Amino acid sequence: MKKILCVIIAAVLFSVPLFGCGGGSNSNVKFWVYGDESELEIYTIMTDEFNETYGKENGIKVDISTKPPGNYESLIQTVSTSKSGPDVFLCVEDNFKKWVNMGFLTDMTDYLDAVTDIDVSDVYATTVDRLRYDIGNNTSNPDDPLYGLPLDTKPSALYYNESMFNKAGIIVISVDAENLDAWNAGEIADNRGKTRADYEAEYPELTGVTVPEKGYYRSIYPYTADVGWTYPDVNEVLVFNNRIAMNWDEIEDLAMLFTPSYNASAAEDFGTDFGYFTEWWFNYGWSVGGDCLTDLSGNGDWNFSLLDYTPNYMVTGESYTGAYTGKTYVPGETLEHLDKFDIPAGEIMTPDNEGGYTYNGVKIGIRQSVTEAAADGTLTALPSTREAFTRYLKLGAEKTADIEGEGGLAISPNPLTFSTRTRMNYFYSGKMAMLVDYSSYMATVSEQAEERGFKWDIAPLAVYKEYVDPLDPGCDETVVVGKTAGQSNSKAMVSRERAQNKEAAAKFIKWMASKAGQSIRAENGHFPNQKELISDVVFPGYAPANVKAFSEALEFQGAGDWWYMADYEWINVWAVPLNSEVRNGTMTYDAWRADAVNDTNERLKLY
Amino acid sequence: MRDKENPEFSDTRLFKNNTASSAAKKLKRREDIEGTLMAISPFIGYILFGLFPMLLSLVVSFTELKSYDITRMKFVGFDNYKTILTSEMFYTSVVNTLYYCLSVPVNMVSALFIANLLTKPLKARGFARTVLFLPSVCSTVGVTLMWTWIYEANYGVINTFLSGIGLPKVGFMTTKEWFMPSVLFLSLWMGGTNIVLMQAALANVDSSLKEAARIDGAREITVFWKITFPGITPTLFYMLIMNLIGAMQEMAIMQVITTNGVGPGYRAVTLTYYLYRMAFTNTATDGLGMGSALSWIVAIAIIIITRINFRLSKKWVNYD
Incomplete structure (x- = not known):
C-alpha cells in the first residue's frame, strides 16, 4: 500500500511541472497581455468579440492570459526558446529589434499576406513601418519583413495647466488656423463654443485686438532668443490658442512666465518651479528634418x-x-x-x-x-540638426552652462531628475505649467485636476516656425514652417519563432488591427489605429476638450530613438554624460561634443 | 559435555543461517538504495542547477551568443575576454565596484560600534536590536525603492527638508558625485545582519579574561584591543569575506535605484550589473558570450581576493 502511495505521490510531483509547461488548454491561440485595468479590459472585450465572430467562423479560439507587467518582458524572454508559451503577445518598441535580432520573433509577412479576407490597409503607416525590419541592413523600409501589427498607440502632446494660464492673465482660446479669420470677425464660435464676443465679455482687453495665427500671442513684447524676455506689460494682451502649435520662441516665452528665475513672483503667484518640460528632443530635431x-x-x-x-x-x-x-x-x-x-x-x-x-x-x-x-x-x-538639438538642450541647462557659446535657459528641470511617474506628478502638483507626455495620462491628470481643483487641456507640440518679422507681435506670416513632428509609443502584436499556430495567430493579429477590432477600441474610448475611426471614438469623461490634438498626432508621430537599434546602449553613450554632467554644469558642452560623435559611432559598429 | 542429540537451548537456531544473512543483505541493499537516492537528489540538483550552468557559461564565454538560443553559438576563442579587458566600460565598472566595496569596512566598523553599544545595559536594547535588524529581513528591491523616494530630487524627504530650511536640493541619485555615497549609506542601513553577528561574537568573548585584566589595572581601550578584539577576529574575518564577495557581486540596488539604467555618468554600472546588462539588456549587441566571459573574470577575481584574504588572515585572526 505504502509503495503504491509513494508511486502515486512521485507521479503527481513529477507531472505537476509538466502540466505547467505543456499547456493543458484546448485553445488554438494563446494571447499573453499586460497593462493597466482599462487596457486589460479592452483587450479582453476585443478577444471575446473575435472568438464570437471571426474566430468562430474560422475555427479559432483565442485564450487570453494576463501577465504581471513588472516581469512581462523577462517572462516572454524566458519562454522565447520553448515550444510552449504564447502564440501572440505584446511587444513594445524598446524590445522589438532586440527580440528580432535574438531570433525570437517570427517574420509574419507571409502569414499576414495569406490572410486575404481582412483589410488593414488603413492602419497608420507610421505605426506599421516601425514593425518592419531587415536585420542585415538594419532598415525599416516599406518592403522589409513585417513582424506584427500595431494594437494601440499612445501619441504625445503638450499638457498645460489652464488655471495657471488664466491666473497669469492669459486668454485661452481654441480656434483652428483655418477658422481664425472668421472667429476674429466674430462670425463663428471656437471649439469651445465661445465667440469673440464671449471672450471680450470676460476679457475686455481683447476688444479691438486681432488674434494672429500663433500658438502664443503677446501684443507688445514677443520674445525671441536674440532679444530676450520681458515681463508682460500691464496693457499687454496674452492669448494662448490650443489649436495652433507654438514655435520655439513662443513656448520658451510662455515657460519663462512660470519660471521663478525669470518671473520673480512665479513661485508665489503660481507655485511653480519651472515652466515647461519635455523629455524628448524629437519635435525639435525632427521638425527641421534632422535625426540622431x-x-x-x-x-x-x-x-x-x-x-x-x-x-x-x-x-x-x-x-x-x-x-x-x-x-x-x-x-x-x-x-x-x-x-x-x-x-x-x-x-x-x-x-x-x-x-x-x-x-x-x-x-x-x-x-x-x-x-x-x-x-x-x-x-x-x-536650421541645422545641431541648432535644433542645442535649442532643446538649453531648455533644461543652467544659465551658467556653455552650449555653443550661449548659456542655458533653465526653464525646464533636468530630465534625469524625473522618472515617468514623477514628471507627471510634477505637472499635476502645480510645480510646472506645461509638460509633454503621452495620451495614456489623460485619466490620471483628469482625476488629479478634479481633486486639486485646476483646469487643464492639451495643445500640439512646438514646431519650428520662422515668422517674417518675429518682433512684430501681429505678424503671423511665415518664412518657413518645419515639419510637424513628435513621438508616439506603440504596442504591437507579434508572434514567436517557435509558436505552434502561426496561421491562426496571423488571422487573430490582423483582425485585432483591422476596423473590426479597432472599432471596439474606439467605442470604448481608446485611440484606434486608423484615421477613419477617429470620429467614432467615444471619448470618456476624462478626455481633454482638445483631445483632437492627440488624434491628429497619430497621423505623423513616429517611434522614438530607442526603437532605432537592437538596444539603446548607443543612446547611453551620448545621453548619459549629456544629462548627468553637461546639464548639471560639471562638464562643458564642448568637452561632451568632442567625444560624443566618435564614441557613439564606435558603439554603432556593433549593430 | 554437551549431548549432541539434545543440544542446549542457547545453541538452538530459530531459522537457518543462510536465511538470516539473505534478509540482512536485502535490508542493507534497500537501505543503500534509499540512502543513495536521498543523497543523489541534492547532487542531481547541484549538477543540473550548479555545475552544468557553470560549465555551460564557461563554454559560452568562448562564443558569440546574441540570443537565448544555444544553437546560435559561434566559437570566437578568447575574443570576448580581449574585448572586455580592453573596453573602457570594464574599467569604469571595476572602479565603481571598488568604490562600492568601501561599504565593507564602513559596515564592519559601524556594526562593531553599534553591537558594542547594544552590549551595554540599555533600556530599549531589545527594541533597538529589532529596529536595526529589520531592514536586513526586508527585500533589497523594496528597500531600494523606498530609498529612491527618500532620495528623490523633487519630492524626496531629504530634499523637502533641505529646501524647507533654505538649503539647495541635492541630486542624490542624479549627480555623479552624490550617487555612490548615497548607495553606500543605503547599504549601511541594511547592515543589520552584521550587527547581530558582531553582538554574538562580543557575547562569546570570555568575560573572566576581561575582568582579570581590569583587576590588573588595564584600561578599557587596552581590554578591547588585547582581549575583546582578538576574540572577535574569526567573526570579523567571516564578515569580511562574505561582505566583500557580496559587494563584488552587487547589482540589485544599482538596477533598481537608477532612472536611466546606468546611473549618472555610469556610476551604477558595477561589474555584476555590467555583465547582467551585457547578457540580458544588450543581448543583441553584447550577448550572453560577453556576459559569461565577464562572469568568469569576476569569479576569478573573487577567488584571488578571497585567497589573499585567507593568507592575510593568518596574521590577524585569532582562533585560540
Whole structure:
C-alpha cells in the first residue's frame, strides 16, 4: 500500500511541472497581455468579440492570459526558446529589434499576406513601418519583413495647466488656423463654443485686438532668443490658442512666465518651479528634418548625426529630385543626408568627430545643386540638426552652462531628475505649467485636476516656425514652417519563432488591427489605429476638450530613438554624460561634443 | 559435555543461517538504495542547477551568443575576454565596484560600534536590536525603492527638508558625485545582519579574561584591543569575506535605484550589473558570450581576493 502511495505521490510531483509547461488548454491561440485595468479590459472585450465572430467562423479560439507587467518582458524572454508559451503577445518598441535580432520573433509577412479576407490597409503607416525590419541592413523600409501589427498607440502632446494660464492673465482660446479669420470677425464660435464676443465679455482687453495665427500671442513684447524676455506689460494682451502649435520662441516665452528665475513672483503667484518640460528632443530635431542617426549608404551604415551643423533643406517648390538617391521629394519633405551633402552617387562619406563629413579625406559641404535649388526657392534652408538639438538642450541647462557659446535657459528641470511617474506628478502638483507626455495620462491628470481643483487641456507640440518679422507681435506670416513632428509609443502584436499556430495567430493579429477590432477600441474610448475611426471614438469623461490634438498626432508621430537599434546602449553613450554632467554644469558642452560623435559611432559598429 | 542429540537451548537456531544473512543483505541493499537516492537528489540538483550552468557559461564565454538560443553559438576563442579587458566600460565598472566595496569596512566598523553599544545595559536594547535588524529581513528591491523616494530630487524627504530650511536640493541619485555615497549609506542601513553577528561574537568573548585584566589595572581601550578584539577576529574575518564577495557581486540596488539604467555618468554600472546588462539588456549587441566571459573574470577575481584574504588572515585572526 505504502509503495503504491509513494508511486502515486512521485507521479503527481513529477507531472505537476509538466502540466505547467505543456499547456493543458484546448485553445488554438494563446494571447499573453499586460497593462493597466482599462487596457486589460479592452483587450479582453476585443478577444471575446473575435472568438464570437471571426474566430468562430474560422475555427479559432483565442485564450487570453494576463501577465504581471513588472516581469512581462523577462517572462516572454524566458519562454522565447520553448515550444510552449504564447502564440501572440505584446511587444513594445524598446524590445522589438532586440527580440528580432535574438531570433525570437517570427517574420509574419507571409502569414499576414495569406490572410486575404481582412483589410488593414488603413492602419497608420507610421505605426506599421516601425514593425518592419531587415536585420542585415538594419532598415525599416516599406518592403522589409513585417513582424506584427500595431494594437494601440499612445501619441504625445503638450499638457498645460489652464488655471495657471488664466491666473497669469492669459486668454485661452481654441480656434483652428483655418477658422481664425472668421472667429476674429466674430462670425463663428471656437471649439469651445465661445465667440469673440464671449471672450471680450470676460476679457475686455481683447476688444479691438486681432488674434494672429500663433500658438502664443503677446501684443507688445514677443520674445525671441536674440532679444530676450520681458515681463508682460500691464496693457499687454496674452492669448494662448490650443489649436495652433507654438514655435520655439513662443513656448520658451510662455515657460519663462512660470519660471521663478525669470518671473520673480512665479513661485508665489503660481507655485511653480519651472515652466515647461519635455523629455524628448524629437519635435525639435525632427521638425527641421534632422535625426540622431543617419544612414550613410542607404544600406544601414548608421552614423550619429545629432551634431550635424549644416542647414537642413525643405522642399518649398513643386518637387525636388535627390542627386544621390534619385528620390523625388514632395513639398514639406526634407532632404536626406545623401542628397544634401556633396558626395558622388554610390560612394560613402566618412563622419568626422565634429558632426561633419569627409570624402577621400577632404571635408565635404552642401551639394551645389542643393544650394542652387535653395536660391531659386525650390528648397528652403532650415536650421541645422545641431541648432535644433542645442535649442532643446538649453531648455533644461543652467544659465551658467556653455552650449555653443550661449548659456542655458533653465526653464525646464533636468530630465534625469524625473522618472515617468514623477514628471507627471510634477505637472499635476502645480510645480510646472506645461509638460509633454503621452495620451495614456489623460485619466490620471483628469482625476488629479478634479481633486486639486485646476483646469487643464492639451495643445500640439512646438514646431519650428520662422515668422517674417518675429518682433512684430501681429505678424503671423511665415518664412518657413518645419515639419510637424513628435513621438508616439506603440504596442504591437507579434508572434514567436517557435509558436505552434502561426496561421491562426496571423488571422487573430490582423483582425485585432483591422476596423473590426479597432472599432471596439474606439467605442470604448481608446485611440484606434486608423484615421477613419477617429470620429467614432467615444471619448470618456476624462478626455481633454482638445483631445483632437492627440488624434491628429497619430497621423505623423513616429517611434522614438530607442526603437532605432537592437538596444539603446548607443543612446547611453551620448545621453548619459549629456544629462548627468553637461546639464548639471560639471562638464562643458564642448568637452561632451568632442567625444560624443566618435564614441557613439564606435558603439554603432556593433549593430 | 554437551549431548549432541539434545543440544542446549542457547545453541538452538530459530531459522537457518543462510536465511538470516539473505534478509540482512536485502535490508542493507534497500537501505543503500534509499540512502543513495536521498543523497543523489541534492547532487542531481547541484549538477543540473550548479555545475552544468557553470560549465555551460564557461563554454559560452568562448562564443558569440546574441540570443537565448544555444544553437546560435559561434566559437570566437578568447575574443570576448580581449574585448572586455580592453573596453573602457570594464574599467569604469571595476572602479565603481571598488568604490562600492568601501561599504565593507564602513559596515564592519559601524556594526562593531553599534553591537558594542547594544552590549551595554540599555533600556530599549531589545527594541533597538529589532529596529536595526529589520531592514536586513526586508527585500533589497523594496528597500531600494523606498530609498529612491527618500532620495528623490523633487519630492524626496531629504530634499523637502533641505529646501524647507533654505538649503539647495541635492541630486542624490542624479549627480555623479552624490550617487555612490548615497548607495553606500543605503547599504549601511541594511547592515543589520552584521550587527547581530558582531553582538554574538562580543557575547562569546570570555568575560573572566576581561575582568582579570581590569583587576590588573588595564584600561578599557587596552581590554578591547588585547582581549575583546582578538576574540572577535574569526567573526570579523567571516564578515569580511562574505561582505566583500557580496559587494563584488552587487547589482540589485544599482538596477533598481537608477532612472536611466546606468546611473549618472555610469556610476551604477558595477561589474555584476555590467555583465547582467551585457547578457540580458544588450543581448543583441553584447550577448550572453560577453556576459559569461565577464562572469568568469569576476569569479576569478573573487577567488584571488578571497585567497589573499585567507593568507592575510593568518596574521590577524585569532582562533585560540
